[in-house]
Every structure is written in structure tokens, then in C-alpha cells.
Amino acid sequence: MNINRLIYPGFWFGKTKTEEALELSARGVGGFCIYGGSSKKEVQDLITSLRAVSPLKHLFICADYEDGLGRWIEGESWVLSNMAVGASGQAEIAYQKGLTLAQEARQIGVDWVFAPVLDLCDEPQNPIVNTRSFGANPALAAQMGTALCQGLRDGGVLNSIKHFPGHGRTTQDSHLALPSLARTLEQLQKNELIPFQKALPVADSVMIGHLLLPSLDPVNPASLSPFVITDLLKKQLGFNKLIFTDALCMKAIGDEKQAALQALRAGAHILLAAEDSLALSDFLQTQTGLDVFALESARLQDNAFFSLPAQPKQGLSAAAFNQRYVSLCAVQQGDSASIKPGMRVAYEELGNEENLAGKPFVRALEEAGVCLVSSQEKADILIAVSFSNYKAFKGHINLSAREKEKLATLCEFYPQSIFVSFGSPFGTEEIQTLNSRLYLFSPAREAQICAANILLKKQKPEGKIPFGPIE
Numbered sequence: 001m002n003i004n005r006l007i008y009p010g011f012w013f014g015k016t017k018t019e020e021a022l023e024l025s026a027r028g029v030g031g032f033c034i035y036g037g038s039s040k041k042e043v044q045d046l047i048t049s050l051r052a053v054s055p056l057k058h059l060f061i062c063a064d065y066e067d068g069l070g071r072w073i074e075g076e077s078w079v080l081s082n083m084a085v086g087a088s089g090q091a092e093i094a095y096q097k098g099l100t101l102a103q104e105a106r107q108i109g110v111d112w113v114f115a116p117v118l119d120l121c122d123e124p125q126n127p128i129v130n131t132r133s134f135g136a137n138p139a140l141a142a143q144m145g146t147a148l149c150q151g152l153r154d155g156g157v158l159n160s161i162k163h164f165p166g167h168g169r170t171t172q173d174s175h176l177a178l179p180s181l182a183r184t185l186e187q188l189q190k191n192e193l194i195p196f197q198k199a200l201p202v203a204d205s206v207m208i209g210h211l212l213l214p215s216l217d218p219v220n221p222a223s224l225s226p227f228v229i230t231d232l233l234k235k236q237l238g239f240n241k242l243i244f245t246d247a248l249c250m251k252a253i254g255d256e257k258q259a260a261l262q263a264l265r266a267g268a269h270i271l272l273a274a275e276d277s278l279a280l281s282d283f284l285q286t287q288t289g290l291d292v293f294a295l296e297s298a299r300l301q302d303n304a305f306f307s308l309p310a311q312p313k314q315g316l317s318a319a320a321f322n323q324r325y326v327s328l329c330a331v332q333q334g335d336s337a338s339i340k341p342g343m344r345v346a347y348e349e350l351g352n353e354e355n356l357a358g359k360p361f362v363r364a365l366e367e368a369g370v371c372l373v374s375s376q377e378k379a380d381i382l383i384a385v386s387f388s389n390y391k392a393f394k395g396h397i398n399l400s401a402r403e404k405e406k407l408a409t410l411c412e413f414y415p416q417s418i419f420v421s422f423g424s425p426f427g428t429e430e431i432q433t434l435n436s437r438l439y440l441f442s443p444a445r446e447a448q449i450c451a452a453n454i455l456l457k458k459q460k461p462e463g464k465i466p467f468g469p470i471e
Contacts, residue, residue, distance in 0.1 A: 098151020
């Protein structure tokens with residue numbers, strides 16, 4: 001049995017050597033997880049090359065396209081975030097998002113989308129969940145997550161619910177360190193586990209999070225824990241399909257070779273995105289007793305391939321999906337502050353570490369006759385825009401203390417102020433002088449235009465906040 005079938009290497013454009021990826025494919029790894037890309041064609045060409053040298057009947061290509069291609073591929077469109085979908089409260093929108101994600105993925109050769117995130121958004125300081133979550137309510141996350149899973153499947157790609165058993169309440173980024181979650185099994189069953197349990201019947205796979213739950217297993221992270229993977233997920237919850245580790249290159253788990261062995265012995269089937277997959281492949285060849293794991297993994301991978309629908313349903317394009325549903329996902333709090341043509345508006349961007357383009361928002365206001373000036377000039381009203389968003393290995397997500405201090409100072413200078421967030425909704429609660437807050441939860445072009453239209457009273461925000469105070 002080919003042990004390499006257990007391995008799904010990561011391929012990072014601009015970092016991974018293509019010749020190494022081709023060698024891994026030729027060795028018979030089960031699949032790849034793709035990160036980045038300067039264009040769709042670059043990604044498609046790589047996938048074609050990898051599949052051409054693989055000895056497998058089907059080499060799986062996976063990607064974290066939770067919010068469409070835009071987060072990963074330059075110049076492509078973002079799809080509205082899960083938090084935006086949660087704010088709509090409509091399962092049909094979650095289902096349509098699944099169809100859209102599936103259609104975009106299939107067009108470039110990706111057949112496994114690692115989505116949806118079912119972690120709850122019940123800790124504002126969590127640096128990696130945030131807008132990836134449907135919200136803090138377990139029942140809402142369960143309903144939305146199940147619908148999105150079904151949309152992905154109907155759209156012709158496999159799904160993966162993550163990050164079991166849920167680490168929304170943690171405050172550390174598991175890409176950088178091992179988070180610890182002080183929750184009992186009873187507490188998990190009443191909260192974090194509910195979305196996973198409801199979505200399991202339509203889940204093609206489960207991704208295990210790198211987090212420590214001392215009350216369940218005081219020694220091993222969930223991704224390496226026999227209790228979490230075998231006893232809880234497989235036996236108690238009855239899941240009998242593929243189980244992925246989260247990326248082994250993450251700093252939460254230490255030595256990835258030993259972690260890989262632990263994960264397999266704990267019940268995982270796929271070793272995802274090691275820092276050095278060639279070295280991991282060589283290492284596994286020296287180990288005895290792994291054939292049983294490789295056989296089980298291969299069987300489940302074959303089952304997953306044959307479960308894909310022969311005639312996938314068509315979804316909307318990213319732009320069409322966003323355009324249709326964005327106002328249903330937008331939320332406004334505080335005064336219904338508005339902008340009128342001819343107004344002089346001070347404009348300030350915050351939290352834009354990802355260099356996301358705020359041009360659609362600005363252009364929509366200017367085309368309506370609004371005069372935008374810098375936040376150092378006199379104006380009728382202040383608009384402060386935030387693009388703060390999650391990113392692996394960044395370690396934080398919300399506005400910095402310095403940015404919040406700057407915003408508070410600006411709010412005192414202008415007679416009215418509006419905070420518009422195209423990312424995280426958290427971090428401005430203590431600024432009492434803010435008159436209005438508008439949340440789109442996404443930097444998508446259509447979200448930015450909708451925000452401008454809401455302020456111009458051309459559209460109405462119809463969403464509701466999908467999170468609340470931590471209990």
C-alpha cells in the first residue's frame with residue numbers, strides 16, 4: 001500500500017518549488033492544498049501538471065476558498081463572508097453561497113473546498129475566526145453551516161467542516177501557538193459541538209483543530225488526541241468519513257513528523273500541509289504498521305470521489321451572488337447617519353494591513369456628488385472605514401490600540417461620525433462618540449458599493465447582528 005496517499009502537501013505560490021510538488025505527486029500523495037496564485041490560469045496550469053504525473057485515478061485538489069477565490073488569487077472576487085450570511089439569518093443564502101463557491105472552485109480544477117468554518121464567534125479577541133464564523137448562536141451556525149455544506153456538495157465539490165471541536169472562544173492564533181480551551185465536554189455539547197453535530201450528515205470530511213482541551217485530553221491537542229478524534233467524533237457522534245488534520249506546518253503542534261504519527265494513531269486519515277512534505281514522505285516510509293492507516297484512508301478517499309454528483313447544480317457568479325444578497329446581510333447600529341450629495345466628508349481608512357482596495361466605496365460616494373477630503377480637514381461628517389480581517393500567522397485581527405485612539409480623537413473633532421467595517425465588527429464598542437456603525441463583514445466590491453448606497457439612503461440594511469455578549 002502506498003503510504004504517500006496519507007499525505008496532502010500544501011502548495012504556496014511564490015514559496016513552494018514546482019519540481020518538489022511534481023515529485024510528491026509522482027510518489028502518489030492523495031492530494032494537494034493550494035494557496036495563492038497570481039491568476040486563475042497559473043493555478044489551473046499547476047493543477048494540470050500535478051495531475052499529469054500522479055499515478056492515482058484522481059488526485060484531489062483542495063483549497064481554503066471559504067470566501068471565494070478573491071482571498072487567494074490576485075484580481076479575483078471575494079464572496080460575502082460567513083458572518084455576513086449569518087447576519088441575514090437565511091439558510092437559503094448559505095446554500096447559494098455553497099453553490100457559488102463550488103462553481104468557482106470547479107472552474108479552475110479544485111474539487112475539495114475546506115469550508116465551512118463552524119467555530120462560534122463568541123470571543124471578539126479571537127484572531128483567526130471572526131468573520132469566518134456564522135455567529136455566536138450555535139443553532140444559527142448549525143443551520144447556516146448545514147445549508148452551505150449541502151450547497152457545496154450539490155455544486156459538485158467536497159466540503160470539510162472545521163475546526164472540530166470548535167475554538168471560537170480561544171484568543172490565540174493556532175498558526176503561532178497552541179490555544180487552550182477551558183471547556184468541559186458538557187459545555188461543548190451545549191455550545192461548540194452543536195453546529196458540527198447538525199452538519200455531520202452532509203459533511204464529506206471533518207478538519208480537526210490544533211487546540212488543547214485539558215478536560216478532554218490534558219496532554220494532546222485535539223488534532224492528535226485519540227479521545228477527541230476516535231472516542232468523540234467517530235464513536236459518540238458516529239462520523240465515518242474522512243478526517244483531516246489542520247495544517248501540520250502550524251506552530252501549535254511542534255515536530256510535524258511525530259505529530260503526523262500521533263494524528264494517524266489518534267484516528268486521522270489525512271496529514272495536511274506539512275512544512276516539508278518530502279521529508280514527511282521519506283519519514284513515513286521508515287515506519288512500520290502504517291499500512292492499515294493507508295488502506296483505510298485510500299478507501300475513504302475513493303468513496304469521497306465517487307460521491308461527487310454526476311451533474312452538479314449551477315451557482316451564481318461571485319459578483320451576482322454578492323449583488324443579490326448583500327443588503328440582506330448588512331447591519332447598521334446607532335443613528336441612521338446618512339450622506340447627501342454636496343456634503344464635505346472626511347475619510348479615514350483603518351486596519352488595512354492586507355492592502356485591500358477601498359476604491360469601490362470611495363468611487364460610489366464621489367460619483368454621487370460627495371466631496372471626500374482627508375481626516376485632517378474640516379468637514380460635515382467623518383467616515384472611518386476598517387478593513388481589519390483575519391490572516392494566518394498574523395496573530396491579531398481588530399483595530400490596534402493606536403488606531404482606536406486615533407478614531408476616538410477624530411470622532412471628537414467632527415460633528416458626526418460613521419464607522420464602516422468591511423472586516424471585523426469588533427473593537428470600537430468603547431468609543432462612545434461614534435454616532436453610527438455600519439457592518440458589511442466583507443471587503444467584496446459589491447459590499448463596498450452597498451455600504452455607500454446605504455449611507456446615501458439608496459439601499460436599506462436588513463441584517464441583524466449574529467453575535468452578542470459572551471456568556
